Amino acid sequence: EIVLTQSPGTLSLSPGERATLSCRASQSVSSSDLAWYQQKPGQAPRLLIYGASSRATGIPDRFSGSGSGTDFTLTISRLEPEDFAVYYCQQYGSSPRTFGQGTKVEIK
Amino acid sequence: EVQLLESGGGLVQPGGSLRLSCEASGFTFSSYAMSWVRQAPGKGLEWVSTISGAGGSTYYADSVKGRFTISRDNSKNTLSLQMNSLRAEDTAVYYCAKDRSSSWSAFDVWGQGTMVTVSS
Numbered sequence: 001e002i003v004l005t006q007s008p009g010t011l012s013l014s015p016g017e018r019a020t021l022s023c024r025a026s027q028s029v030s031s032s033d034l035a036w037y038q039q040k041p042g043q044a045p046r047l048l049i050y051g052a053s054s055r056a057t058g059i060p061d062r063f064s065g066s067g068s069g070t071d072f073t074l075t076i077s078r079l080e081p082e083d084f085a086v087y088y089c090q091q092y093g094s095s096p097r098t099f100g101q102g103t104k105v106e107i108k
Numbered sequence: 109e110v111q112l113l114e115s116g117g118g119l120v121q122p123g124g125s126l127r128l129s130c131e132a133s134g135f136t137f138s139s140y141a142m143s144w145v146r147q148a149p150g151k152g153l154e155w156v157s158t159i160s161g162a163g164g165s166t167y168y169a170d171s172v173k174g175r176f177t178i179s180r181d182n183s184k185n186t187l188s189l190q191m192n193s194l195r196a197e198d199t200a201v202y203y204c205a206k207d208r209s210s211s212w213s214a215f216d217v218w219g220q221g222t223m224v225t226v227s228s
Binding site: 033035037039044045046050088090097098099101 | 212
């Protein structure tokens with residue numbers, strides 16, 4: 001099973017600042033089969049990024065993903081008020097599909 | 109509009125059974141793999157099970173293997189999860205999710221979730 005470790009656990013930033021979230025895998029993720037999701041309280045997760053760097057439909061270009069192998073990054077170039085939420089990475093290249101434990105982006 | 113609507117959650121005693129359903133609309137249901145993902149209160153996301161578009165292949169997390177059964181009725185655009193021998197640790201919000209493709213991929217559409225509470 002591929003274990004995904006996200007860091008930091010909590011990121012305290014102000015609107016307009018840049019957010020950099022990390023996701024490290026315990027073994028190489030095949031074909032960059034890595035996704036990022038955003039979840040707000042009381043809501044279902046929303047797909048942001050798939051294939052490590054492809055934005056999902058309707059996702060603003062301030063969200064970008066990068067990385068390969070075991071190290072992946074989600075970057076939010078300039079935080080908007082609606083971006084404060086919990087973010088999860090997920091690998092879907094091998095079974096079982098696993099999620100990271102999440103990074104909370106909170107308002108400073 | 110692409111939508112997934114779960115139902116069937118509730119309170120059940122340990123050892124009991126429950127059947128969740130997910131009604132899909134707005135896309136060609138049989139063309140996509142479908143999955144269940146759960147989230148225990150205050151915790152992260154856990155993949156539970158996946159079924160292929162035609163229904164011929166199923167996959168389970170070790171934590172539910174032998175107790176849960178995923179199925180689909182492509183004529184009714186419905187996904188189901190039969191949960192038996194329920195345990196306290198199965199308490200969670202259960203989400204129905206659509207794979208982006210006919211095989212393993214990211215989940216691009218999610219339902220609103222249905223709460224399952226296992227308690228005496």
